[in-house]
Amino acid sequence: MSLVIAIDGPAGSGKGTITKIISEKLGLVNIDTGAMYRCVALACINNGIKLEEEDKIGEIAKKVKIEFDKDRNVYLDGVDVSKRIREKDVSALVSPLSSIVAVREEMVKQQRKLAEGLDVIMEGRDITTVVFPNADFKFYLDATVEERAKRRFLQNQESGIDMSLEEIKEAIEARDYNDMHKEVGALKRTDDQIYVDSTNMSIEEVADFMINKIKEN
Numbered sequence: 001m002s003l004v005i006a007i008d009g010p011a012g013s014g015k016g017t018i019t020k021i022i023s024e025k026l027g028l029v030n031i032d033t034g035a036m037y038r039c040v041a042l043a044c045i046n047n048g049i050k051l052e053e054e055d056k057i058g059e060i061a062k063k064v065k066i067e068f069d070k071d072r073n074v075y076l077d078g079v080d081v082s083k084r085i086r087e088k089d090v091s092a093l094v095s096p097l098s099s100i101v102a103v104r105e106e107m108v109k110q111q112r113k114l115a116e117g118l119d120v121i122m123e124g125r126d127i128t129t130v131v132f133p134n135a136d137f138k139f140y141l142d143a144t145v146e147e148r149a150k151r152r153f154l155q156n157q158e159s160g161i162d163m164s165l166e167e168i169k170e171a172i173e174a175r176d177y178n179d180m181h182k183e184v185g186a187l188k189r190t191d192d193q194i195y196v197d198s199t200n201m202s203i204e205e206v207a208d209f210m211i212n213k214i215k216e217n
């Protein structure tokens with residue numbers, strides 16, 4: 001039987017960092033579903049496809065080959081796009097693009113296929129509710145918008161992405177709104193998720209808390 005740990009939460013809540021730590025400590029395959037939507041957005045940019053062209057975007061979602069390695073690097077049709085997909089243009093396009101139902105259907109299908117027969121930790125917005133509603137463990141990772149903007153700002157500085165703190169906060173607020181108000185696959189809190197507010201917690205504290213929850217059961 002394979003093990004599935006599902007984590008949802010808003011942008012900048014630390015899902016990526018925490019998922020990486022837990023996957024290494026527990027020996028799980030780590031799947032960043034946001035990166036998959038970002039790859040579709042990048043493929044649209046590369047092919048000059050506009051947000052209004054929903055049919056073409058749906059086709060692109062089916063055609064692209066998205067792969068990960070164990071270090072969370074992401075490959076789009078064989079090219080390492082790990083850094084490119086975090087840039088401003090992709091970040092602005094990805095949230096509205098991820099509201100397109102045909103894109104969501106294809107990504108959910110691919111996500112379930114990627115996890116087949118494996119012990120996985122998967123993070124995103126609809127993993128606990130749509131992709132794996134019967135996951136063994138379901139977490140909702142949260143933090144205040146101010147804290148999340150600060151974290152993303154520091155992350156961007158390390159990667160050489162130039163955005164001011166205020167600009168990041170506004171972009172995160174816009175993305176939160178969009179992600180929480182989608183008709184399909186919206187980010188939601190439910191009673192069966194374990195809620196973790198990481199605002200005043202260190203990365204290690206969050207990882208330890210979640211690992212303890214997993215080991216307790």
Ligand code: DC
Pocket residue numbers: 011012033034035037038094095098099123124125126127175179185
């Ligand atoms: O986790 P992230 O910020 O890299 O995600 C990028 C966007 O993709 C996010 O704004 C919403 C969308 N997304 C989604 O709709 N469903 C998921 N499971 C993961 C991400």
